[in-house]
Amino acid sequence: MNDCDYCVGEVHYHEIIECITAALDAKDPYTAGHSQRVSDMASKVCELIGLKQDVIEQIHIAAHLHDIGKIGVPDAVLNKTERLNDEEWEQIKKHPSIGAEILSKSHHLSEVKEIVLHHHERFDGKGYPHGLKAEQIPVGARIIAVCDSIDAMTSSRSYRTARSYEFCYNEIEKNLGTMYDPIIGKYVLEHWDEIISVLK
Numbered sequence: 475m476n477d478c479d480y481c482v483g484e485v486h487y488h489e490i491i492e493c494i495t496a497a498l499d500a501k502d503p504y505t506a507g508h509s510q511r512v513s514d515m516a517s518k519v520c521e522l523i524g525l526k527q528d529v530i531e532q533i534h535i536a537a538h539l540h541d542i543g544k545i546g547v548p549d550a551v552l553n554k555t556e557r558l559n560d561e562e563w564e565q566i567k568k569h570p571s572i573g574a575e576i577l578s579k580s581h582h583l584s585e586v587k588e589i590v591l592h593h594h595e596r597f598d599g600k601g602y603p604h605g606l607k608a609e610q611i612p613v614g615a616r617i618i619a620v621c622d623s624i625d626a627m628t629s630s631r632s633y634r635t636a637r638s639y640e641f642c643y644n645e646i647e648k649n650l651g652t653m654y655d656p657i658i659g660k661y662v663l664e665h666w667d668e669i670i671s672v673l674k
């Protein structure tokens with residue numbers, strides 16, 4: 475991807491993305507601001523790892539759009555305050571594929587689409603939708619997986635209160651090599667205060 479792949483201009487792309495994520499926030503008020511926080515954390519992780527700027531930009535955009543597929547999930551499921559049943563959980567699990575299908579309409583966003591599709595894969599291969607494992611998962615998806623978990627754990631939801639940063643740190647550490655890429659996860663833990671500073 476070269477600089478002209480975002481030829482309508484980087485600012486224009488970000489404005490469009492802001493509109494799309496605002497639509498999701500309007501549909502699911504409990505996740506309002508979630509995509510922004512995840513994208514800010516993901517950018518910070520990318521910088522700490524030392525990824526190239528064009529790769530950071532792709533991951534930043536993918537993080538903004540990682541939950542866009544939830545637009546295709548019924549409101550009754552998305553906003554349910556009780557525990558989801560098996561059928562409802564299967565509907566939620568479709569959101570990465572729905573998001574990838576939405577983004578497939580733009581050939582400029584092909585790399586972003588792949589990151590969105592795989593952001594719920596697990597390092598041990600037990601994630602979804604395709605059960606990819608380790609380096610089969612795009613690096614951007616592995617980064618977003620950690621950042622997504624951090625924001626989810628430390629945010630209040632209708633069914634639970636926010637977890638502490640200490641609890642979240644311990645959960646990330648406990649799941650290195652299973653849910654999370656151990657190298658990326660280690661970078662996050664080693665730079666914990668810098669990364670969670672975007673949430674405060």
